[in-house]
Amino acid sequence: MPGMNPIDSALLTDLYQLTMLQTYFERGMRETAVFELFVRRLPPQRNFLIAAGLEQALDYLENLHFADDELRWLAECGHFGRGFIDELAALRFTGDVDAMPEGTVFFPEEPILRIVAPLPEAQFVETRLVNLLNFQTMIASKAARCVLAAPGRLLVDFGLRRAHGAEAGLLAARAAAIAGFAGTSVVLAGPRFGIPLYGTMAHSYVQAHDDEVAAFADFARTQSGPIVLLIDTYDTEAAAAKVARLAMRLRREGLRVDGVRLDSGDLADHARKVRRILDDAGHPEITIFASGNLDEWRLRALVSGGAPIDGFGVGTELVTSADYPSLDCAYKLQEYAGAARRKRSEGKATWPGRKQVYRLRGDGRGPAHDVLTLCEDAHAGEALLRPAMRAARRLAPRASIALMQARTAAGLAALPGRLRALEKAEPYEVRVADGLRHLAAEIDARTAAATAKDLAD
Amino acid sequence: MPGMNPIDSALLTDLYQLTMLQTYFERGMRETAVFELFVRRLPPQRNFLIAAGLEQALDYLENLHFADDELRWLAECGHFGRGFIDELAALRFTGDVDAMPEGTVFFPEEPILRIVAPLPEAQFVETRLVNLLNFQTMIASKAARCVLAAPGRLLVDFGLRRAHGAEAGLLAARAAAIAGFAGTSVVLAGPRFGIPLYGTMAHSYVQAHDDEVAAFADFARTQSGPIVLLIDTYDTEAAAAKVARLAMRLRREGLRVDGVRLDSGDLADHARKVRRILDDAGHPEITIFASGNLDEWRLRALVSGGAPIDGFGVGTELVTSADYPSLDCAYKLQEYAGAARRKRSEGKATWPGRKQVYRLRGDGRGPAHDVLTLCEDAHAGEALLRPAMRAARRLAPRASIALMQARTAAGLAALPGRLRALEKAEPYEVRVADGLRHLAAEIDARTAAATAKDLAD
Numbered sequence: 001m002p003g004m005n006p007i008d009s010a011l012l013t014d015l016y017q018l019t020m021l022q023t024y025f026e027r028g029m030r031e032t033a034v035f036e037l038f039v040r041r042l043p044p045q046r047n048f049l050i051a052a053g054l055e056q057a058l059d060y061l062e063n064l065h066f067a068d069d070e071l072r073w074l075a076e077c078g079h080f081g082r083g084f085i086d087e088l089a090a091l092r093f094t095g096d097v098d099a100m101p102e103g104t105v106f107f108p109e110e111p112i113l114r115i116v117a118p119l120p121e122a123q124f125v126e127t128r129l130v131n132l133l134n135f136q137t138m139i140a141s142k143a144a145r146c147v148l149a150a151p152g153r154l155l156v157d158f159g160l161r162r163a164h165g166a167e168a169g170l171l172a173a174r175a176a177a178i179a180g181f182a183g184t185s186v187v188l189a190g191p192r193f194g195i196p197l198y199g200t201m202a203h204s205y206v207q208a209h210d211d212e213v214a215a216f217a218d219f220a221r222t223q224s225g226p227i228v229l230l231i232d233t234y235d236t237e238a239a240a241a242k243v244a245r246l247a248m249r250l251r252r253e254g255l256r257v258d259g260v261r262l263d264s265g266d267l268a269d270h271a272r273k274v275r276r277i278l279d280d281a282g283h284p285e286i287t288i289f290a291s292g293n294l295d296e297w298r299l300r301a302l303v304s305g306g307a308p309i310d311g312f313g314v315g316t317e318l319v320t321s322a323d324y325p326s327l328d329c330a331y332k333l334q335e336y337a338g339a340a341r342r343k344r345s346e347g348k349a350t351w352p353g354r355k356q357v358y359r360l361r362g363d364g365r366g367p368a369h370d371v372l373t374l375c376e377d378a379h380a381g382e383a384l385l386r387p388a389m390r391a392a393r394r395l396a397p398r399a400s401i402a403l404m405q406a407r408t409a410a411g412l413a414a415l416p417g418r419l420r421a422l423e424k425a426e427p428y429e430v431r432v433a434d435g436l437r438h439l440a441a442e443i444d445a446r447t448a449a450a451t452a453k454d455l456a457d
Numbered sequence: 458m459p460g461m462n463p464i465d466s467a468l469l470t471d472l473y474q475l476t477m478l479q480t481y482f483e484r485g486m487r488e489t490a491v492f493e494l495f496v497r498r499l500p501p502q503r504n505f506l507i508a509a510g511l512e513q514a515l516d517y518l519e520n521l522h523f524a525d526d527e528l529r530w531l532a533e534c535g536h537f538g539r540g541f542i543d544e545l546a547a548l549r550f551t552g553d554v555d556a557m558p559e560g561t562v563f564f565p566e567e568p569i570l571r572i573v574a575p576l577p578e579a580q581f582v583e584t585r586l587v588n589l590l591n592f593q594t595m596i597a598s599k600a601a602r603c604v605l606a607a608p609g610r611l612l613v614d615f616g617l618r619r620a621h622g623a624e625a626g627l628l629a630a631r632a633a634a635i636a637g638f639a640g641t642s643v644v645l646a647g648p649r650f651g652i653p654l655y656g657t658m659a660h661s662y663v664q665a666h667d668d669e670v671a672a673f674a675d676f677a678r679t680q681s682g683p684i685v686l687l688i689d690t691y692d693t694e695a696a697a698a699k700v701a702r703l704a705m706r707l708r709r710e711g712l713r714v715d716g717v718r719l720d721s722g723d724l725a726d727h728a729r730k731v732r733r734i735l736d737d738a739g740h741p742e743i744t745i746f747a748s749g750n751l752d753e754w755r756l757r758a759l760v761s762g763g764a765p766i767d768g769f770g771v772g773t774e775l776v777t778s779a780d781y782p783s784l785d786c787a788y789k790l791q792e793y794a795g796a797a798r799r800k801r802s803e804g805k806a807t808w809p810g811r812k813q814v815y816r817l818r819g820d821g822r823g824p825a826h827d828v829l830t831l832c833e834d835a836h837a838g839e840a841l842l843r844p845a846m847r848a849a850r851r852l853a854p855r856a857s858i859a860l861m862q863a864r865t866a867a868g869l870a871a872l873p874g875r876l877r878a879l880e881k882a883e884p885y886e887v888r889v890a891d892g893l894r895h896l897a898a899e900i901d902a903r904t905a906a907a908t909a910k911d912l913a914d
Binding site for chain 2: 026
């Protein structure tokens with residue numbers, strides 16, 4: 001059955017979601033469950049995270065269903081009974097979602113998404129929700145560091161070929177745009193998300209011509225978009241000199257060379273030499289674009305070193321979040337059938353109950369900080385989790401990339417300055433409200449008593 | 458147009474592939490091109506790589522076409538002329554593919570795939586081919602290290618939630634199986650690839666019950682598959698004692714507890730204590746399965762330390778190849794219109810021409826090594842690149858996971874012993890044949906002469 005597309009398939013889940021559901025259905029455990037998704041701790045080189053992926057999470061919840069061929073396979077695989085397959089055939093997501101809007105700056109332990117739904121539904125969606133939100137949040141957070149490292153420069157996602165598969169390539173373009181990237185090379189991100197597309201040419205294009213100048217001239221004469229010529233296939237400075245002479249000839253034909261691209265060697269050194277060659281030949285208008293193993297640290301070094309580079313293509317390091325390619329992202333049961341719940345596994349304990357995050361801007365009376373509290377305990381400040389879906393219906397139209405980009409920019413600007421540095425800084429303060437601490441202690445006492453009773457029985 | 462699915466869409470490519478094609482078509486550059494895909498260098502902690510992803514690459518080539526809505530968007534996006542859109546509507550892959558079979562052990566600079574096709578086709582497929590082969594090869598290579606680190610143990614892929622999107626989650630399960638994993642938690646990998654499925658239960662399942670023993674008993678009584686109980690939600694050893702007592706009760710009902718799962722804390726210490734508790738209670742048949750931040754190094758430490766653990770769930774570290782989440786994978790033009798080509802960018806020079814890799818087993822006369830040579834220069838040894846597609850037709854049916862798994866196992870067994878260590882070892886020897894060196898030198902001389910002439914003109 002090769003037709004099952006992982007992006008749409010309800011079978012893109014962990015086996016245990018299905019086995020647990022089988023027990024829930026058989027035991028009639030269908031009361032309301034509250035799950036929250038959060039990141040346990042920051043990766044070593046992060047001072048903040050940027051929430052992203054909510055749009056795809058809501059798409060998933062809206063469309064969740066098992067297709068006929070999927071049900072057939074499940075019925076025959078030997079793990080499940082007939083009655084369970086009928087339950088799955090009817091399974092839809094019917095619940096509520098509250099979430100931080102995409103582009104919101106957030107911190108560890110803060111829920112970015114809350115699901116309230118009958119237990120089987122709320123349980124089942126775990127795997128794909130984590131899969132979607134973990135990835136885009138991770139990439140947006142990495143991309144925001146690139147934006148902070150290269151203020152005012154054009155940043156373009158060039159990572160598709162080294163992204164982990166098709167969906168990662170497409171959604172990395174989206175997450176980077178939310179964080180402030182100007183665009184992407186991924187064509188599909190144009191029609192799907194309205195993200196501006198950028199591109200130059202490949203070395204193979206230059207090599208396919210017997211002559212580098214002919215390759216450049218052919219390209220300039222056949223394109224309607226911007227002309228950015230790749231000049232490092234053989235000898236960067238020699239190619240820059242060729243471009244300078246060619247640009248003069250093309251100008252007489254009414255054509256304009258917009259830029260050159262460097263993709264290897266010492267980018268700062270090549271950029272200075274190429275800038276000089278172009279300027280000396282009377283082409284200050286030709287911009288320099290650079291790519292090749294760039295990350296936020298190399299961007300900062302190039303920019304702060306004064307390299308005359310106007311824009312950067314950032315690829316592998318961005319779309320794989322190469323220094324830390326995952327977040328410690330968890331989706332945990334916080335309440336079932338009206339009672340708050342808490343996981344206490346070593347190093348993985350969670351805060352129980354339905355929670356809200358309030359953000360308080362710093363002022364004369366104290367520094368900026370967040371407060372993590374139970375929903376029922378209202379607090380001063382901006383409430384970060386907002387209603388996104390009620391009874392499986394979206395509450396708002398899709399947010400534009402521009403809006404999410406603006407939210408990220410405002411969130412970064414409002415951060416205490418130390419947290420905008422690439423280096424690890426003293427953490428942002430997230431206060432846990434007393435009511436929440438009391439609830440956690442109460443549940444621990446109850447669980448300990450139950451365990452003692454079990455063992456004594 | 459939210460219907461464009463990245464896994465099928467011809468728009469899942471870099472913009473420059475389309476702009477280059479526009480020039481190729483307009484200039485009539487449709488002669489035969491030869492591209493080869495290879496890895497430039499090994500990641501820091503790898504002694505070998507395992508080729509994987511060919512099946513999906515061939516699927517892509519077979520199905521390549523632009524859908525009507527995609528063509529409409531391209532026509533309206535402003536980058537392209539009408540004539541070019543018509544060319545794209547007719548674009549199919551018509552060429553030949555030679556490749557290393559999946560599961561083949563290989564080394565840097567060795568092509569694992571060669572495309573021979575008219576230039577526009579061969580160029581266009583670059584982005585997705587690299588995207589597919591880079592990912593699965595990277596994961597299979599990481600998974601093979603896990604297999605070497607935990608010989609004889611059951612290894613299961615548990616990474617879906619932290620994989621980079623849907624396709625990465627599904628294909629990581631496939632790549633891990635090729636490398637020797639026994640199975641995966643990804644349900645879709647069952648119907649799509651015939652990979653055995655494994656699963657236990659989540660902490661939320663235990664938490665949703667008021668009582669841990671009731672949670673275990675309910676699960677055991679409602680499942681038809683294996684029963685593996687998660688025992689670290691509250692107190693691991695207390696839960697092990699509960700399981701021991703419950704297993705006795707269930708046995709009287711004709712039910713069997715197959716295993717327990719540990720997911721936090723010091724796994725070796727918990728495993729020893731839990732083993733003792735189970736054995737003392739007369740349950741040597743209950744196995745111990747462990748998960749939680751495992752990678753090849755932790756697997757080796759647990760196994761060599763004698764921890765009584767029968768199987769492992771390996772997740773995030775595997776499916777993100779966390780220590781190095783990309784390969785330096787390139788797809789380069791080696792010949793066009795009958796003439797060999799060579800990229801010479803700093804640190805990125807390639808070996809020109811159509812190449813073959815021969816593997817020579819070690820014997821009394823010398824060590825095992827590979828020879829990289831031009832196809833026309835036949836050599837002793839096993840030729841690793843084999844015909845996979847001719848005129849866009851597959852030459853063989855899909856290989857089974859079992860066959861590819863056997864190929865990996867044989868390849869690993871035949872490696873010089875030092876390369877099977879987790880630590881970086883003296884590299885495997887890949888000899889470059891004289892004919893190939895001469896061709897590279899010849900092309901360099903020709904290019905240098907052309908550059909000198911250009912600048913003198």
